[in-house]
Amino acid sequence: MDDHAQAYTPELVPTLGRQARAAAAQMASASAATKAAALRALAALLRQHGAPLQAANALDLERARAAGLAEPLLDRLRLSAAALETCAQGCEQLAALPDLIGEISGLRQQPSGIRVGQMRVPIGVFGMIYESRPNVTIEAASLAIKSGNACILRGGSEAIASNRALAALVQQALGAAGLPPEAVQLVPCTDRAAVGQLIALPQYVDVIIPRGGKGLIERISAEAKVPVIKHLDGNCHTYVDDPCDLELALRVTDNAKTQKYSPCNATESLLVARAVAGAFLPRMGAVFAAKGVQMRCCPESLAILQPALGLATTAPSAAASHDHAAPASSANGNAPTPLLVPATEADWGTEYLAAIISIKLVAGLDEAIAHINRYGSQHTDAILTTSHVHAQRFLREVDSSSVMVNTSTRFADGFEYGLGAEIGISTDKFHARGPVGVEGLTSLKYVVLGQGEVRG
Amino acid sequence: MDDHAQAYTPELVPTLGRQARAAAAQMASASAATKAAALRALAALLRQHGAPLQAANALDLERARAAGLAEPLLDRLRLSAAALETCAQGCEQLAALPDLIGEISGLRQQPSGIRVGQMRVPIGVFGMIYESRPNVTIEAASLAIKSGNACILRGGSEAIASNRALAALVQQALGAAGLPPEAVQLVPCTDRAAVGQLIALPQYVDVIIPRGGKGLIERISAEAKVPVIKHLDGNCHTYVDDPCDLELALRVTDNAKTQKYSPCNATESLLVARAVAGAFLPRMGAVFAAKGVQMRCCPESLAILQPALGLATTAPSAAASHDHAAPASSANGNAPTPLLVPATEADWGTEYLAAIISIKLVAGLDEAIAHINRYGSQHTDAILTTSHVHAQRFLREVDSSSVMVNTSTRFADGFEYGLGAEIGISTDKFHARGPVGVEGLTSLKYVVLGQGEVRG
Numbered sequence: 001m002d003d004h005a006q007a008y009t010p011e012l013v014p015t016l017g018r019q020a021r022a023a024a025a026q027m028a029s030a031s032a033a034t035k036a037a038a039l040r041a042l043a044a045l046l047r048q049h050g051a052p053l054q055a056a057n058a059l060d061l062e063r064a065r066a067a068g069l070a071e072p073l074l075d076r077l078r079l080s081a082a083a084l085e086t087c088a089q090g091c092e093q094l095a096a097l098p099d100l101i102g103e104i105s106g107l108r109q110q111p112s113g114i115r116v117g118q119m120r121v122p123i124g125v126f127g128m129i130y131e132s133r134p135n136v137t138i139e140a141a142s143l144a145i146k147s148g149n150a151c152i153l154r155g156g157s158e159a160i161a162s163n164r165a166l167a168a169l170v171q172q173a174l175g176a177a178g179l180p181p182e183a184v185q186l187v188p189c190t191d192r193a194a195v196g197q198l199i200a201l202p203q204y205v206d207v208i209i210p211r212g213g214k215g216l217i218e219r220i221s222a223e224a225k226v227p228v229i230k231h232l233d234g235n236c237h238t239y240v241d242d243p244c245d246l247e248l249a250l251r252v253t254d255n256a257k258t259q260k261y262s263p264c265n266a267t268e269s270l271l272v273a274r275a276v277a278g279a280f281l282p283r284m285g286a287v288f289a290a291k292g293v294q295m296r297c298c299p300e301s302l303a304i305l306q307p308a309l310g311l312a313t314t315a316p317s318a319a320a321s322h323d324h325a326a327p328a329s330s331a332n333g334n335a336p337t338p339l340l341v342p343a344t345e346a347d348w349g350t351e352y353l354a355a356i357i358s359i360k361l362v363a364g365l366d367e368a369i370a371h372i373n374r375y376g377s378q379h380t381d382a383i384l385t386t387s388h389v390h391a392q393r394f395l396r397e398v399d400s401s402s403v404m405v406n407t408s409t410r411f412a413d414g415f416e417y418g419l420g421a422e423i424g425i426s427t428d429k430f431h432a433r434g435p436v437g438v439e440g441l442t443s444l445k446y447v448v449l450g451q452g453e454v455r456g
Numbered sequence: 457m458d459d460h461a462q463a464y465t466p467e468l469v470p471t472l473g474r475q476a477r478a479a480a481a482q483m484a485s486a487s488a489a490t491k492a493a494a495l496r497a498l499a500a501l502l503r504q505h506g507a508p509l510q511a512a513n514a515l516d517l518e519r520a521r522a523a524g525l526a527e528p529l530l531d532r533l534r535l536s537a538a539a540l541e542t543c544a545q546g547c548e549q550l551a552a553l554p555d556l557i558g559e560i561s562g563l564r565q566q567p568s569g570i571r572v573g574q575m576r577v578p579i580g581v582f583g584m585i586y587e588s589r590p591n592v593t594i595e596a597a598s599l600a601i602k603s604g605n606a607c608i609l610r611g612g613s614e615a616i617a618s619n620r621a622l623a624a625l626v627q628q629a630l631g632a633a634g635l636p637p638e639a640v641q642l643v644p645c646t647d648r649a650a651v652g653q654l655i656a657l658p659q660y661v662d663v664i665i666p667r668g669g670k671g672l673i674e675r676i677s678a679e680a681k682v683p684v685i686k687h688l689d690g691n692c693h694t695y696v697d698d699p700c701d702l703e704l705a706l707r708v709t710d711n712a713k714t715q716k717y718s719p720c721n722a723t724e725s726l727l728v729a730r731a732v733a734g735a736f737l738p739r740m741g742a743v744f745a746a747k748g749v750q751m752r753c754c755p756e757s758l759a760i761l762q763p764a765l766g767l768a769t770t771a772p773s774a775a776a777s778h779d780h781a782a783p784a785s786s787a788n789g790n791a792p793t794p795l796l797v798p799a800t801e802a803d804w805g806t807e808y809l810a811a812i813i814s815i816k817l818v819a820g821l822d823e824a825i826a827h828i829n830r831y832g833s834q835h836t837d838a839i840l841t842t843s844h845v846h847a848q849r850f851l852r853e854v855d856s857s858s859v860m861v862n863t864s865t866r867f868a869d870g871f872e873y874g875l876g877a878e879i880g881i882s883t884d885k886f887h888a889r890g891p892v893g894v895e896g897l898t899s900l901k902y903v904v905l906g907q908g909e910v911r912g
Contacts, residue, residue: 025829029853102852108874114863116873119851123885206885227683227886248908255910373481382904395575395903396558397485407570407906416911417572417902418564429579429662430683431887434902446873446890447851448838450863452704454711455872 004059004161008191016152016185017204020125023180024150028122030179032099038145038177039095043088045169046138050084056165057134064158076132079162087138090421094146097420100438101148104447113453118444122148124206126441127198128423129154129220131212134162140209141170141184143423147441150183152205154198157190164188199224209424209436229436231425233377234264235351236409239368239394240280241385242273248406249276249384250283255408256382258291262353264425265380265402265412269348269358271368277301277361282308289339293355296343300361305340313340348375365390369397376400379427380412380434401427401434460515460617464647472608472641473660476581479636480606484578486635488555494601494633495551499544501625502594506540512621513590520614532588535618543594546877550602553876556894557604560903569909574900578604580662582897583654584879585610585676587668590618596665597626597640599879603897606639608661610654613646620644655680665880665892685892687881689833690720691807692865695824695850696736697841698729704862705732705840706739711864712838714747718809720881721836721858721868725804725814727824733757733817738764745795749811752799756817761796769796804831821846825853832856834883836868836890857883857890 006012027035046053057079064077100120107117126149128140137155144151155163163186171181187194199208202225209229210220221228238256240249256267272280277300285305288295297305306313347358348371362368365383372381382404383394391405402412412435414422419437426432432440462468483491502509513535520533556576563573582605584596593611600607611619619642627637643650655664658681665685666676677684694712696705712723728736733756741761744751753761762769803814804827818824821839828837838860839850847861858868868891870878875893882888888896 025855028855110872110874112867112872114860114867114872119859121855124855245908252906252908252910259911399481399484399577399580400901402902402904403575404904405906407904407909408911410911411568411570411904411906411909412902416566416568416570417904418566429899431899433899443885443887443889445856446858446868448858448860448863448867448873450708450861450867452701452708453863453867454708455715455864455866 004164005157005190006188008189008194010193010197012189013187013194013197014201014204016187017125017201019182020150020152020185021204023182024122024124026180027145027148027150027183028101030148032101034177034179035099035145035148036095038173038179039091039142041176042138042142042145042170042173043091043095045173046084046088046091049169050081053079053084053162053165054081057162059161060134060159069158073132077134077159077162079134083135087135090139091142094142094420097146097438099146100442107447107449112455113451115449117447119447120439120442121445123441123443125150125152125204127152127154127205127208129195129198129208129210129212129216131156131216132159134159134166136211137163137166137186138170139421140423141167143421143438143441144184145174145179146421147438149441152185152187152198154187154195160190195220196223199226202226211424227431229424229426229432229440230428231264232427233351234266234379234425235269235349235375235377236265236267236379236412237269237271237372237376237381238267238409239271239362239372239381239383240273240276241368241383241387241390242275242364243386244273244276244384245386246276246279249280250287252382252384252406252408253284254287256410257288257357258293258355259408259410261355263410264351265409266353267357267382267409268350268352269360269375271360271362271371272301273364273368274300274361275364277304281305281359285309288357291355292337292339293357294337294339294341296341296347296356296358298343298360301359302340302342305359309340311340312338313342351377365393369394372398372400377427378429379425380404380409382407382409401425460620461613461646462644464645464650466649466653468645469643469650469653470657470660472643473581473657475638476606476608476641477660479638480578480580482636483601483604483606483639484557486604488557490633490635491555491601491604492551494629494635495547495598497632498594498598498601498626498629499547499551501629502540502544502547505625506537509535509540509618509621510537513618515617516590516615525614529588533590533615533618535590539591543591546595547598550598550876553602553894555602556898563903563905568911569907571905573903575903576895576898577901579897579899581606581608581660583608583610583661583664585651585654585664585666585668585672587612587672588615590615590622592667593619593622593642594626595877596879597623599877599894599897600640601630601635602877603894605897608641608643608654610643610651616646651676652679655682658682667880683887685880685882685888685896686884687720688883689807690722690835690881691725691805691831691833692721692723692835692868693725693727693828693832693837694723694865695727695818695828695837695839696729696732697824697839697843697846698731698820699842700729700732700840701842702732702735705736706743708838708840708862708864709740710743712866713744713813714749714811715864715866717811719866720807721865722809723813723838723865724806724808725816725831727816727818727827728757729820729824730756730817731820733760737761737815741765744813747811748793748795749813750793750795750797752797752803752812752814754799754816757815758796758798761815765796767796769794769798807833821849825850828854828856834885835881836860836865838863838865857881
């Protein structure tokens with residue numbers, strides 16, 4: 001605890017829950033215009049209050065620096081003017097999107113005479129648990145407003161001053177639009193017990209969305225007494241098929257792996273049809289080598305890449321010592337890291353989040369699909385092919401939340417999918433799969449319109 | 457355990473799970489024609505094997521009788537020729553329905569050039585836990601086949617011989633159509649430990665659907681390590697609005713309460729707008745009185761009904777002894793049960809499943825909506841009104857899985873809604889609300905079609 005956090009009491013979270021439940025009913029019946037007005041008011045406040053927001057953020061940064069936080073983590077914590085402008089623009093974009101709440105679909109008359117359809121309605125109250133980035137506070141708040149939900153936010157303790165300043169503006173915007181400020185509440189203390197309570201109050205919280213490391217998400221899933229929209233691994237595959245467009249395959253695979261190493265939708269494993277490997281792999285390997293990407297190869301791909309690239313290979317015994325379980329932080333492309341390494345079984349199931357890729361030759365489509373369904377994490381997988389039949393089978397048979405043809409796995413993202421915003425990516429099959437936007441925070445209830453029909 | 461059940465071993469359920477997971481992949485990619493063929497084969501087998509099925513059922517009935525099971529429970533257990541024919545017809549109807557699996561919706565091009573849509577796919581493996589009625593075995597199996605899922609069924613121990621005979625036919629039908637028989641497996645033992653395992657194997661089971669008493673469902677929900685599609689109370693309301701069509705209101709309210717007392721979609725609570733109570737309640741009360749329905753009334757409705765019906769009222773002190781928590785089994789309409797009783801606070805939250813109705817006057821729409829959202833169970837609630845504005849507000853603001861205008865709550869049913877079949881009714885908001893058919897056993901994955909686009 002510190003000056004910017006309130007003291008924890010056991011009554012704190014239940015009180016927030018009661019208030020959220022009451023606010024949720026008002027949010028659910030708010031008009032599209034009112035919700036859009038609140039989002040535009042929030043955008044305006046974020047622009048007007050840049051200086052005080054950055055001052056609050058400076059307190060978090062100072063404390064984090066004093067605590068010895070590494071520079072990449074400080075970066076995530078930083079609320080730059082550009083980051084605030086992005087948040088403001090995100091609110092305006094959401095305000096401009098069509099409002100999904102109340103939409104009725106599939107209304108059809110049944111033999112009895114009644115007409116039956118489904119209406120899209122908010123889920124109610126969601127709890128969001130996240131780590132350092134304070135802009136998640138605005139992303140979650142704006143999605144809650146647009147979707148007609150209430151939410152309770154529990155950000156990282158290191159961002160408490162920033163988050164409290166941001167949440168105060170959100171509540172001001174809600175009030176200005178005539179909506180209940182309690183629709184978006186931040187847990188104002190940093191005590192861990194608050195998280196334990198938040199995930200175990202089904203009477204007040206309908207779903208929990210954790211965003212952060214795998215450890216956090218596994219712990220929350222195991223302990224939650226309410227449904228969790230969770231995102232675990234992103235062990236994404238790109239499969240270069242026979243037949244394929246070689247130039248397209250080179251360009252897309254390069255982008256899928258190297259455009260950015262840390263996102264969950266970056267490709268971690270490359271599968272290549274044996275028939276095209278001779279033409280494809282040497283050129284692809286040269287691109288990876290030039291960018292310092294370590295290739296962890298099956299024996300066959302190694303046998304192609306080694307002579308083609310003229311690179312030394314680490315002996316299997318030495319290579320076996322590389323760390324499969326965690327992102328290989330040492331593998332940043334610098335000289336000491338070998339570029340060609342024999343893969344071990346563990347590589348096929350590993351999400352590196354680093355400049356490392358596993359490479360495996362396969363006989364063709366069947367083996368590729370079987371490999372992905374066995375070792376993948378059901379996140380995002382792509383086929384690069386010119387065969388219509390292969391594309392259709394890949395789309396249908398690969399059991400992942402996003403399946404792609406002839407494009408980069410890096411596109412698996414709520415903004416790129418046109419959702420307007422993203423509160424997370426679900427690797428579950430239940431309720432919502434893949435990028436979760438406004439629609440993932442809603443459900444469908446049945447509406448039945450009659451003219452006095454009775455059941456016989 | 458008995459002769460018709462296998463011995464329990466701790467390896468039994470995990471083995472079923474592994475087999476189900478393997479079968480699920482084949483079911484997911486089975487063609488619509490193959491699944492329809494399996495359903496038609498099952499219908500034919502049910503008709504051909506009527507005699508041996510009824511012989512197996514006779515064993516269950518005999519054992520149940522010896523164990524002293526009450527007649528209504530024996531009735532639920534009975535697999536009559538008519539019940540088998542209904543099962544067979546249900547399979548044929550499902551076979552004739554359009555196949556939803558693989559359907560792509562919302563495919564739209566995004567600014568990057570990629571086209572993004574969603575494909576409907578099976579959930580994977582569901583576990584079903586149910587009590588006496590053996591026809592649920594066929595309902596669950598046929599829905600699994602149609603939706604491209606695998607399932608593991610755990611029926612009641614009293615129906616084990618019937619269920620094993622039915623499940624054997626299901627596996628025969630699957631095999632005949634070239635589908636894996638392991639797509640539908642019955643837990644062949646009656647040990648309770650098998651249930652505990654089935655609900656705690658997320659690697660093999662994606663969702664659990666319990667069907668039975670509230671106690672069973674609460675226990676499973678509390679202990680499950682996978683999502684549960686659950687159905688708790690059905691405390692359904694009919695609200696007679698001002699203005700309304702009086703004749704329609706009388707006919708529909710009568711049907712909603714008295715057409716059948718035991719289903720979860722029967723109306724348990726009647727709300728009446730004060731302005732129409734004088735015209736409506738005496739006539740409605742006369743209908744209820746004639747059918748022996750006990751009316752538990754607020755003071756105002758009691759003051760209208762008592763003189764109108766000329767009935768004696770039990771004094772509040774005596775009435776307070778009626779059982780609010782459980783269905784009032786004594787209240788079967790026979791002479792000793794008083795027809796007019798003052799309601800207590802507990803009545804507003806009670807699902808009677810019996811010839812009892814609670815009655816309350818309200819000022820109008822606002823109070824009706826507030827009452828339903830406070831005391832209801834989010835199952836099914838209806839407004840009877842001639843006001844378009846009131847109908848729209850009721851549909852939007854009542855937070856229940858089915859909201860109805862001018863028709864009977866008894867219509868809340870998968871068949872009546874045109875779903876073709878129903879595996880249960882969900883009172884949850886997450887994933888599926890209301891009657892759950894084929895669609896509730898599926899989810900949507902993203903499909904992304906590109907032409908070599910890369911992310912910038």
